Amino acid sequence: xxxxxxxxxxxxxxxxLVTPExxxxxxxxxxxxxYIPYVARVAERPGLVKHASDNRVELDRAxxxxxxxxxGRRVVxxxxxxxxxxxxxxxxxxxxxAGPRHWRDLDIRVLPGITAMLAAAARAxxxxxxxxxxxxxxDNLKPWELxxxxxxxxxxxxxAMAFYNPRSKARPExxxxxxxxxxxxxxxxxxVIFARAVSTPEEEIRVVPLPECRPEMxxxxxMVIVGSSATRIITRDGAPFVYTPRSAx
Amino acid sequence: xxxxxxxxxxxxxxxxLVTPExxxxxxxxxxxxxYIPYVARVAERPGLVKHASDNRVELDRAxxxxxxxxxGRRVVxxxxxxxxxxxxxxxxxxxxxAGPRHWRDLDIRVLPGITAMLAAAARAxxxxxxxxxxxxxxDNLKPWELxxxxxxxxxxxxxAMAFYNPRSKARPExxxxxxxxxxxxxxxxxxVIFARAVSTPEEEIRVVPLPECRPEMxxxxxMVIVGSSATRIITRDGAPFVYTPRSAx
Numbered sequence: 001x002x003x004x005x006x007x008x009x010x011x012x013x014x015x016x017l018v019t020p021e022x023x024x025x026x027x028x029x030x031x032x033x034x035y036i037p038y039v040a041r042v043a044e045r046p047g048l049v050k051h052a053s054d055n056r057v058e059l060d061r062a063x064x065x066x067x068x069x070x071x072g073r074r075v076v077x078x079x080x081x082x083x084x085x086x087x088x089x090x091x092x093x094x095x096x097x098a099g100p101r102h103w104r105d106l107d108i109r110v111l112p113g114i115t116a117m118l119a120a121a122a123r124a125x126x127x128x129x130x131x132x133x134x135x136x137x138x139d140n141l142k143p144w145e146l147x148x149x150x151x152x153x154x155x156x157x158x159x160a161m162a163f164y165n166p167r168s169k170a171r172p173e174x175x176x177x178x179x180x181x182x183x184x185x186x187x188x189x190x191x192v193i194f195a196r197a198v199s200t201p202e203e204e205i206r207v208v209p210l211p212e213c214r215p216e217m218x219x220x221x222x223m224v225i226v227g228s229s230a231t232r233i234i235t236r237d238g239a240p241f242v243y244t245p246r247s248a249x
Numbered sequence: 250x251x252x253x254x255x256x257x258x259x260x261x262x263x264x265x266l267v268t269p270e271x272x273x274x275x276x277x278x279x280x281x282x283x284y285i286p287y288v289a290r291v292a293e294r295p296g297l298v299k300h301a302s303d304n305r306v307e308l309d310r311a312x313x314x315x316x317x318x319x320x321g322r323r324v325v326x327x328x329x330x331x332x333x334x335x336x337x338x339x340x341x342x343x344x345x346x347a348g349p350r351h352w353r354d355l356d357i358r359v360l361p362g363i364t365a366m367l368a369a370a371a372r373a374x375x376x377x378x379x380x381x382x383x384x385x386x387x388d389n390l391k392p393w394e395l396x397x398x399x400x401x402x403x404x405x406x407x408x409a410m411a412f413y414n415p416r417s418k419a420r421p422e423x424x425x426x427x428x429x430x431x432x433x434x435x436x437x438x439x440x441v442i443f444a445r446a447v448s449t450p451e452e453e454i455r456v457v458p459l460p461e462c463r464p465e466m467x468x469x470x471x472m473v474i475v476g477s478s479a480t481r482i483i484t485r486d487g488a489p490f491v492y493t494p495r496s497a498x
Contacts, residue, residue: 011268014270016268016270016273017269017361018268018269019266019267019363020266020269021265021266024265082371083371083375084367084375084376084377085367085377085378086378086495087378089371089492090375090378090492090493090494090495093374093375093378093481093490093492094492094494094495096483096490097483104483104484104486104490105485108490109371110370110371110372110374111371112266112363112367112368112371113363113367114268114362115367118334118361118364121333121359122332122333122338122358122359122360122361123359125338125342125359126341126359128333128334128383129333129334129338129339129342130335130385131382131383131384131385131399132382132383133380133381133382133403133406134377134380134383135380136379136380141495142496150380153402153405154406157382157399157402158399159382159399232346234342234345234346235353236353236354237354241353241357243338243339243342243343244339246307246335246339246343247390247391
């Protein structure tokens with residue numbers, strides 16, 4: 001029997017957000033490969049081998065998964081959220097393209113998951129209910145100037161914006177610059193959602209007007225969503241609802 | 250016992266993509282409200298009342314759901330994909346904001362789902378693996394000029410682009426204009442993915458170079474994803490993999 005690689009999204013944290021499709025792939029796997037905390041989410045069982053690795057070794061991990069599949073194993077590469085959104089799927093295909101030609105003929109499939117921005121948006125209401133963009137604020141893999149250019153164009157297009165990896169230990173000043181740029185470019189008090197550890201017991205959701213946002217409101221586990229100029233707040237006794245109307249101009 | 254409204258995403262079509270969280274809400278509901286084909290996806294059972302309505306009556310449907318909740322019912326408003334992405338959640342909050350003040354204090358929750366662009370992207374590889382935007386091409390609720398402006402800025406920002414509702418019966422010429430604009434603005438042969446009826450028995454995935462795209466390649470059930478300038482194709486014996494590298498400049 002020939003091997004396979006499934007790149008599967010575990011969602012943002014809660015087991016109730018893991019799709020049955022992903023659960024079935026995990027139940028059928030011989031090997032699970034991934035970043036330590038994601039591999040830890042997969043239940044142990046006889047016959048399942050877990051291969052947990054550290055952060056920032058995505059290409060090594062991808063090659064390892066492909067080698068295991070080549071040897072006939074049924075491998076699941078686990079990713080948080082959706083594997084295709086700032087996660088393991090691109091790294092896997094980078095490894096396929098750079099690897100031996102016969103890797104291309106392996107059985108490779110991507111299984112979608114609930115990505116963090118959609119889980120965060122759902123908690124706040126519907127801030128991504130109209131046109132929006134998703135930007136990775138980490139400058140590990142792209143120049144800072146490109147991030148700034150994209151932010152300015154996204155504001156000009158009046159997209160709502162979802163930011164992944166807003167604040168890294170290596171470059172804590174980056175997010176402060178993002179907030180300054182947005183405050184100036186937007187020129188209004190549109191709502192910003194800081195959604196930390198969504199769907200886990202540590203979940204925290206804050207809604208803050210853009211001019212009052214501070215860099216320390218985000219950490220490595222925070223997803224940040226900035227409304228468009230049309231995004232509205234519905235005040236109420238509890239946490240407000242934040243939504244972008246369908247007809248947002 | 251007081252009522253509630255849950256706006257739940259059923260995913261793009263396959264039952265294996267419905268989250269356990271959404272399934273639990275359906276199992277607990279007294280009433281299911283939604284567009285006819287989505288309500289049809291919910292299994293009948295004693296005690297469950299189904300309220301199916303036609304397309305384009307989103308606000309009426311939202312008000313009906315809120316009135317049922319006000320009367321003490323446990324209502325699930327079903328949406329395809331993710332309810333927060335060009336779906337029912339924004340309409341529901343529009344109805345809340347315009348409705349009687351006490352509607353704001355109802356128990357209202359949004360449950361995320363697998364939105365079509367992520368299911369489509371997974372089938373093709375990882376075309377949304379770097380910064381991207383999502384645009385609704387329907388001009389029912391926004392002027393055409395705004396769609397064109399956003400497309401030009403998205404190309405300038407070098408986002409990958411996911412298009413919802415590319416082609417409507419009312420305005421079939423719109424998508425032809427989108428393709429002309431993109432062919433000119435991009436000036437390359439980047440891959441475009443036409444993903445029809447993803448995760449259903451009628452699923453069809455085509456990968457076409459931008460200059461060769463034709464409007465009739467999309468219909469009402471098609472999701473269109475256009476790569477960024479960095480998006481790559483991995484050729485192989487079967488369908489190619491399309492992915493955008495993590496370091497895309």
